[in-house]
Amino acid sequence: MAAEVKVPDIGDFKNVEVIEVLVKPGDAVAKEQSLITLESDKATMEIPSPAAGVVQALKVKIGDKVSQGSPILTLESSEKPSSPQKTEPVAATPSATASDIECDVVVLGAGVGGYSAAFRAADLGMKVVLVERYPTLGGVCLNVGCIPSKALLHTAAVMDAARELGAHGISFGEPKVDLEQLRAFKDKVVAKLVRGVAGMAKTRKVTVLTGAGSFENPHLLSVQLKDGKKTVKFNSAIIAAGSQAAWLPFLPEDPRIVDSTGALELRARPKKLLVIGGGIIGLEMGTVYSTLGARLDVVEMLDGLMLGADRDLVAVWQKMNAKRFDNIFLKTKTTKVDASSQGLKVFFEGEKQQSNVYDMILVSVGRSPNGKKIGAEKAGVAVTERGFIESDRQMRTNVPHVYSIGDIRGNPMLAHKAAHEGHVAAEAAAGHKAYFDARVIPSVAFTDPEIAWVGLTEDEAKKNGAKVGVAKFPWTASGRAIANARDEGFTKLIFAEDTHRILGGGIVGTNAGDLISELALAVEMGADAIDIGKTIHPHPTLGESVGMAAEMFEGVCTDMPPARKK
Numbered sequence: 001m002a003a004e005v006k007v008p009d010i011g012d013f014k015n016v017e018v019i020e021v022l023v024k025p026g027d028a029v030a031k032e033q034s035l036i037t038l039e040s041d042k043a044t045m046e047i048p049s050p051a052a053g054v055v056q057a058l059k060v061k062i063g064d065k066v067s068q069g070s071p072i073l074t075l076e077s078s079e080k081p082s083s084p085q086k087t088e089p090v091a092a093t094p095s096a097t098a099s100d101i102e103c104d105v106v107v108l109g110a111g112v113g114g115y116s117a118a119f120r121a122a123d124l125g126m127k128v129v130l131v132e133r134y135p136t137l138g139g140v141c142l143n144v145g146c147i148p149s150k151a152l153l154h155t156a157a158v159m160d161a162a163r164e165l166g167a168h169g170i171s172f173g174e175p176k177v178d179l180e181q182l183r184a185f186k187d188k189v190v191a192k193l194v195r196g197v198a199g200m201a202k203t204r205k206v207t208v209l210t211g212a213g214s215f216e217n218p219h220l221l222s223v224q225l226k227d228g229k230k231t232v233k234f235n236s237a238i239i240a241a242g243s244q245a246a247w248l249p250f251l252p253e254d255p256r257i258v259d260s261t262g263a264l265e266l267r268a269r270p271k272k273l274l275v276i277g278g279g280i281i282g283l284e285m286g287t288v289y290s291t292l293g294a295r296l297d298v299v300e301m302l303d304g305l306m307l308g309a310d311r312d313l314v315a316v317w318q319k320m321n322a323k324r325f326d327n328i329f330l331k332t333k334t335t336k337v338d339a340s341s342q343g344l345k346v347f348f349e350g351e352k353q354q355s356n357v358y359d360m361i362l363v364s365v366g367r368s369p370n371g372k373k374i375g376a377e378k379a380g381v382a383v384t385e386r387g388f389i390e391s392d393r394q395m396r397t398n399v400p401h402v403y404s405i406g407d408i409r410g411n412p413m414l415a416h417k418a419a420h421e422g423h424v425a426a427e428a429a430a431g432h433k434a435y436f437d438a439r440v441i442p443s444v445a446f447t448d449p450e451i452a453w454v455g456l457t458e459d460e461a462k463k464n465g466a467k468v469g470v471a472k473f474p475w476t477a478s479g480r481a482i483a484n485a486r487d488e489g490f491t492k493l494i495f496a497e498d499t500h501r502i503l504g505g506g507i508v509g510t511n512a513g514d515l516i517s518e519l520a521l522a523v524e525m526g527a528d529a530i531d532i533g534k535t536i537h538p539h540p541t542l543g544e545s546v547g548m549a550a551e552m553f554e555g556v557c558t559d560m561p562p563a564r565k566k
C-alpha cells in the first residue's frame with residue numbers, strides 16, 4: 001500500500017528549510033530512519049520514517065520550505081504508519097523526535113573553545129550538537145573580546161603612527177573621529193567573523209541550538225529555546241561555557257561605569273577615564289580611549305601593571321606610554337564611587353587616601369568562570385568554589401565522559417588555549433589518545449608597544465633559582481626597528497645554562513605578538529641557542545632580533561659589540 005509521508009508535528013516551527021534529502025526513489029527504509037533534515041534559525045532536526053517500506057516518489061527537494069503536514073514522499077509499505085499523518089493541526093506540544101535530539105557529542109558554549117571542539121568532533125565523524133545562549137557564535141573572543149578590541153587597537157595604532165609622521169615631515173592635521181563610523185567598522189569586523197563560524201558549522205553539519213543549556217543528568221542537557229525547551233541526549237559532553245567580566249559590588253549602576261563589553265560599545269569619548277585594574281584587557285582598552293582623546297588614570301591593588309610579564313618588558317611600555325597617564329595608582333584599592341551629574345567621584349585607599357572625579361570608569365578586575373550556572377551538579381560534575389570546572393590532561397572532568405575546556409577550565413584565560421583544549425577534548429571523545437602536551441602558552445598584551453612572552457620568564461627563573469642564561473638584543477641595533485622609527489624594544493631569550501636549550505623569552509616592541517610564535521615553536525621543539533642563531537632570518541625584519549639574541553647568548557653576534565671573554 002502506498003502512503004504519503006508528511007512532516008509531523010514539529011512544534012512551533014513553520015516554513016522550515018529542507019537542507020538534506022537523505023533518501024531517493026527505490027531506497028528501502030527502516031522505521032525511524034531519517035528521511036530529510038530541516039533547519040530553522042534555532043535548530044536542525046531530522047524527520048524519521050513512520051514505517052518501513054520503499055520510497056516511491058519524493059515530494060521535496062533541498063531548499064524547499066516545509067511546515068507540519070507538508071508532503072515529503074510516498075512510501076510503499078505493508079506496515080501501518082505509527083505516527084499521525086493527518087494534515088489537520090495536532091496538539092501544539094513538540095513531538096519527541098522534533099524536540100529531543102540524540103548525538104555523540106554535545107558542546108555547551110560556542111566560544112573559540114566550544115566551536116573548535118565542535119568542528120574537530122564533526123571532522124572526526126561524530127554527530128555534534130553545539131549549544132549557545134546568544135544568537136551569534138564565537139563567544140567572548142569574536143563578539144566582545146579579542147577581535148573587536150584588536151580592530152579598535154589597530155585603528156588607534158594607525159592614528160598614533162600618523163601623528164608621529166610629523167617628525168618625518170609628513171602632517172595630516174588633527175584626526176576627526178566619527179564614533180558611529182568607528183563602531184560600525186568594528187561591528188563589521190565582528191559580523192564577518194561570526195558569519196564565517198556559522199557557515200563552517202553548517203558545512204560540517206553541526207546542529208546549532210540557540211538557547212541556554214543546563215544539565216538534567218549525566219547524559220541529558222536541556223536547552224531553553226526562545227519558544228520552548230529541547231532536550232539533547234549525548235554520549236559525551238564538552239563544557240565550554242566560558243567566563244564573564246567580574247564586577248565590584250559597591251559600584252553604582254550608571255551607564256558611565258562599564259566593563260570591557262561596555263567599553264567596546266564606544267558609547268562616548270570621555271575626557272577623563274579611570275581604569276580599575278592594571279591587567280592586559282584594561283590597558284588595551286585604555287590605549288584605545290587615550291588615542292581617542294581621554295586622559296587616563298589606572299588603579300591597581302598589586303604593586304605593578306601587567307603582572308606576569310617580566311618587569312623590564314613592562315618598563316619599556318610604561319616609559320613610552322607615560323604621556324597617556326595622569327596617575328598610576330599602585331597598591332591602591334578603590335573603595336567607593338559617588339555618581340552625580342558632575343561626574344563619577346572615586347575614592348581610593350592606598351599609600352594616601354584620596355579621591356578624583358572621572359567621566360567614565362572601565363572596570364577591568366578579571367573574569368569569573370560560568371561553572372555554577374549550567375546545572376553541572378545534575379551531571380555529577382564538580383565545580384570549584386570560584387566556578388571553574390577542572391579537568392585532566394585529556395580534558396575529562398571527574399565524570400569521564402564530560403569534558404571541560406577554555407576559560408571555564410582555568411587560567412590562563414586565552415583564546416588560543418581554549419581552541420587547543422577544544423581539539424584535545426574532541427579527539428579524546430572520539431577515542432583518540434589525545435592529551436594536552438603543549439609545553440608553553442604564549443601571552444600577548446596588544447598595547448603599543450606590544451609585550452609578548454612565553455615559557456619561563458626571567459623573574460620566575462630568578463625566584464626559583466633556576467640556572468639560566470639570558471640574552472637581550474636591543475632593537476636599537478635592529479636595522480628594521482630603526483627604519484620603522486620604533487627601536488624602543490628588545491628581544492630577550494632565556495636558556496638553560498647547562499644545555500643551552502631555550503626555556504622561554506619575552507619581546508617588547510611593535511609586532512611582538514606576532515614575533516613570539518617563533519619562541520613558542522623553539523621551546524616546543526627543544527631548540528638550543530645554536531639552532532635558533534643558525535636559522536637564517538630574513539633581513540631586514542624584526543624577526544632577526546630572535547636569531548641575534550641567540551647569537552648573543554653564544555657570543556657570536558656581529559651586530560653587537562664583541563662579547564667580553566668569559
Ligand SMILES: Cc1cc2nc3c(=O)[nH]c(=O)nc-3n(C[C@H](O)[C@H](O)[C@H](O)COP(=O)(O)OP(=O)(O)OC[C@H]3O[C@@H](n4cnc5c(N)ncnc54)[C@H](O)[C@@H]3O)c2cc1C
Nearest residue numbers: 109111113133139140141145146213242406407413414415
Ligand atoms: C576585551 C577582551 C579582550 C581579549 N583579548 C584577548 C586576546 O587578544 N587574546 C586572547 O587569547 N584572549 C583574549 N581574551 C580572552 C578570550 O576572549 C577568552 O579567553 C576566550 O573567549 C575563551 O573562550 P571560551 O570558549 O573558553 O569561552 P567564551 O568565549 O566565554 O565562550 C563561552 C560561550 O558559552 C556560552 N554560554 C555560557 N553559558 C551557556 C549556557 N548555559 N548555555 C549556552 N551557552 C552558554 C557563552 O554565551 C559564550 O558564547 C580577551 C577577552 C576580553 C574580554
